[in-house]
Amino acid sequence: MADTPSVQGLPRLNEPAPDFEAVTTHGTIRLSDYKGSWLILFSHPADFTPVCTTEFIAFSEIYPELQKRNVELLGLSIDSVYSHIAWVRNVEEKTGVHIPFPIIADLDRKVATAYGMVMPGASSTETVRCVFIIDPEGVLRAMLYYPLTTGRNMQEILRLIDALQTSDKHHVATPANWQPGDKVIVPAPKTMEMVEQNLKAGYEVVDWYLAKKSV
């Protein structure tokens, strides 16, 4: 009888992100060390691999923009800290790009397991390309799972951060393909009274349940 890969749980949105203490290229770090700032925890399959290298260069390029938004980056793979250090140094030597953020050396897979980063159907030895966006209170706010073959889109990650921060600040939602500066969606009214309020508020109204405004 064939072995059945063990089924791992996935973290849930709007619940506290799974806690961890992990060895990284910047020392031992706990999730709570990031309290007060947003955190993008992301995994890559392995050091010294081509798609991952392009992603790390791209993450490094958006890091200044993330810092402006009070967002930190934390990478992870099932590699040793020595492998991470060698790879980061190699990337800088070959491309001139400095990797400014820490990378978890998750050899015991504790963090990968807690966050459901290993998908046995894709690989039983590597993490897939996950992104977990954790807010300043330690709550998991968004998750992306990309396959081994597809590098992530940094502009979408920035857009997602902007959308979450805009939603939190203004208590609104954001429509499809929203970009900063675009109109946002007013939450759908839940009572007849709220419907009347929205219709008189000067919003861009498509119908009573779909209204947009500038913020």
Added chain:
Amino acid sequence: MACINPDGTLTPSAQAILEALRRAPAKAEALAQQAGLPLYRVRSSMRELVVAGLVVETAEGYALTEQGRARTTSA
């Protein structure tokens, strides 16, 4: 240890934190600004410096121990 080298000397970031604490006790947020380090890095370092006996946590924030003060450059 990210703060203490295998030969017992301090890393530059740990030294910067101790120097920032030489003036007065401080909380992690203020230390991050003074030492020019990310907050997560300061919080992680403070755990190591406390275990090493160089820093203690007080009501005013982190403070140097006598051992810690002896490791500052002006000591």
